[in-house]
Amino acid sequence: MRPPLSGPGSATQAPGRGSVDSGLPPSRATRDHAPITLTGIAGKVLLLGLTAGIAVWAAFPLIDGGKWVGLALLAATTAALFYLYLTRRHIPAKYLVPGTLFLVAFQVFPVLYTASTSFTNYGDGHRGSKDDAIVAIQTASVTQVPDAAQYVLSIATTGDPATGALVFLVADPGTRAVSVGDVDGLRQLDAADVTVAPNGRVTAADGYTVLNIGQASARSKEITDLVVPTAGGAVRASGLTRAYEGKAVRAYAADCDCVRDTETGQTWTADEETGTFVAADGERLAQGWKVNVGLSNFTRVLTDENISGPFLGTLLWNFAFAIGSTGGTFVLGLLIALALHSPRMRGTNVYRVLLILPYAMPSFAMLLVWRDMFNADFGLINNMFGLSVDWFGQPWTARFAVILVQLWLGYPYMFLVATGALQAIPAELTEATSVDGASPWQSFRAVTLPLLLVALSPLLIASFAFNFNNFNAIYLTTDGAPFPADNPSNGATDLLITYTYRLAFGGQGAEFGFAAAISLFIFAIVAVVSAVSFRRTRKQEEVYS
Structure with missing residues (x-):
């Protein structure tokens, strides 16, 4: 049996020892000197680019909503992923992290979200905040008054004419100013971005698809239900070509934390435990808000x-x-x-x-x-x-x-x-x-x-x-x-x-x-x-x- 060579410059290694040249364990030496291929680089650039794109896409809603903790967590997670996959260290983690992230996203997070929801009254009539409930109550009580403002109405959408979210394009007959309205309110449009016919009706607007009479008729119920809140009430459709700014019969009063009906004088006081406005006789308004109800959902079952x-x-x-x-x-x-x-x-x-x-x-x-x-x-x-x-x-x-x-x-x-x-x-x-x-x-x-x-x-x-x-x-x-x-x-x-x-x-x-x-x-x-x-x-x- 030939003895192993051990002269200077020899690249052989004894069993259980690292390379003489590198002084590193075999696995470490192989890993650090692994060949870099064009396919590997392209794949890494593609995946990390996709990660960065998703992070940027997710950051904007967090910034708009003021979710700074979520934004910090997103930034830290993205930075950790880039560090992990741009270095040659932590090889086991490179394989474990993707599965762990999917586990958190599709298993752990849904379970935790379900658990948190079980302690609330979340459901129909209790989906948003108290402010959302107040706006919904006021806009739902809007009625037309004799001196209400009248508008020429066009129905439009930002998506498919049959399924996209509807908006109102309303033109003031006197000033011919055009505004767009949705559930978030009215916003005036630049005159250069709209085309108005001689009869005052908007026929085109940048970024919107104006529905014809047939398309609007097919969605008449949605048009009737759409209420655009304003400072003094809300804008509602009167047919398919006219709209009016009505006055809210029910209004919120901060001094009593209640909703008053200006016609009947009836009052509904806020009940923070149930997330509803309740009258003295026990009548509850249909629109409420989401609150924590503790263990009541669990005790209700029993x-x-x-x-x-x-x-x-x-x-x-x-x-x-x-x-x-x-x-x-x-x-x-x-x-x-x-x-x-x-x-x-x-x-x-x-x-x-x-x-x-x-x-x-x-x-x-x-x-x-x-x-x-x-x-x-x-x-x-x-x-x-x-x-x-x-x-x-x-x-x-x-x-x-x-x-x-x-x-x-x-x-x-x-x-x-x-x-x-x-x-x-x-x-x-x-x-x-x-x-x-x-x-x-x-x-x-x-x-x-x-x-x-x-x-x-x-x-x-x-x-x-x-x-x-x-x-x-x-x-x-x-x-x-x-x-x-x-x-x-x-x-x-x-x-x-x-x-x-x-x-x-x-x-x-x-x-x-x-x-x-x-x-x-x-x-x-x-x-x-x-x-x-x-x-x-x-x-x-x-x-x-």
């Missing part, structure tokens, strides 16, 4: 009789649905996998392709198909079996139907994972039990099933968590129906997630704060069940490892 009873029933059905869907699909998928795993089966590849077809089809489309198949009048199931069952009209038949649909949609997944787990179990283990005189059932119960559960328990826990919040399975089939006559917001097949969705976006008015509180209940339930299940899974792994 103490309000109209909510606690339906909530408990929904929670129990939610568990039954998640357990039934997960357990049913697992049992069926495992039985099919065991049947096709038998060496006596022929044509197993054909069977496997046919059996995973439900998994290959879009679930939302299949849910809609199943909904029609369960139709009481023309559904395939009633017609095929000669039944007259109103599947979605009764609570228990509707629940059975949605679990059956879940069984059909979910068993291919369990079949695939069970097939893979079965193939990973050494055949010698089952053969040894046969030699010892165990029956096939005893061999399955003592060897195969425990080993399968060790491998599949994490997947079963994940499947349970998914089914516990399986919004599509309910929304696209029953939409929560059937509903009791006295509670149209909570149906027999509703899961907590669909009930929360109906509270947040239902027709009776959005209650985002209350919905956020229920979301935290759901999060806590799933987290506890998952933690307990994973703990038992680890104990099982220790036994069979």
Whole structure:
């Protein structure tokens, strides 16, 4: 064996030692002398340029809103990213930081925002500040008075004529001065930027698309609802070509922190605890403001009789649905996998392709198909079996139907994972039990099933968590129906997630704060069940490892 060279200038290195030339560990030397390629430079410039662009784009709203803490955090994060990727140090961090940022942006921040919302009354009528509520109350009470200013009106938008945000282009008949108005108020335009017809109507304006009569007629309701606040009241449309500046009947008085109706004299005093203006007889104005309500959203779930009873029933059905869907699909998928795993089966590849077809089809489309198949009048199931069952009209038949649909949609997944787990179990283990005189059932119960559960328990826990919040399975089939006559917001097949969705976006008015509180209940339930299940899974792994 030739001895290693060790003369002066030699570039060889002894095992476990750095380069003689550099005096650095091999990894450090290689890293610091890594070749710089044009592709690497271009990629780095592109990504860092994109980062800088996003930072600049995000900085302007923060500056306009006076969010200096957020601006400082944005600047520090951007500077840290540039430092990290412009140096050759901190190699592990270069790979960990992107994933961490996405985790914070798409997981941590939404959870924290939901939690903060759950302690407020945020929802319809309580979306903005108290000042916003006062402006909305005053502008909504605007009425036309005999001496009100009249304007020639043109309807315009800054976006698509059919969907863009609407603005009023109003021209004063006397001075021919043109102003643009939106929910933020009136702003006068430069005469050089507008074109006014002889009849005083604005026909063109820089930066705006003027709608013709047909386009404006299609959005007449939006035009009627648009109110442009002014110092003395608000500008509202009178048809599609005229506008007037009306006077607000209700006005805010700072001395009493209340809203007064100048015609009737009625007064609504501000209630800072609920974020509303309340009259002496208990009447509340519809427009309020966002305030912190503490734990009232959480206690409401437990103490309000109209909510606690339906909530408990929904929670129990939610568990039954998640357990039934997960357990049913697992049992069926495992039985099919065991049947096709038998060496006596022929044509197993054909069977496997046919059996995973439900998994290959879009679930939302299949849910809609199943909904029609369960139709009481023309559904395939009633017609095929000669039944007259109103599947979605009764609570228990509707629940059975949605679990059956879940069984059909979910068993291919369990079949695939069970097939893979079965193939990973050494055949010698089952053969040894046969030699010892165990029956096939005893061999399955003592060897195969425990080993399968060790491998599949994490997947079963994940499947349970998914089914516990399986919004599509309910929304696209029953939409929560059937509903009791006295509670149209909570149906027999509703899961907590669909009930929360109906509270947040239902027709009776959005209650985002209350919905956020229920979301935290759901999060806590799933987290506890998952933690307990994973703990038992680890104990099982220790036994069979």
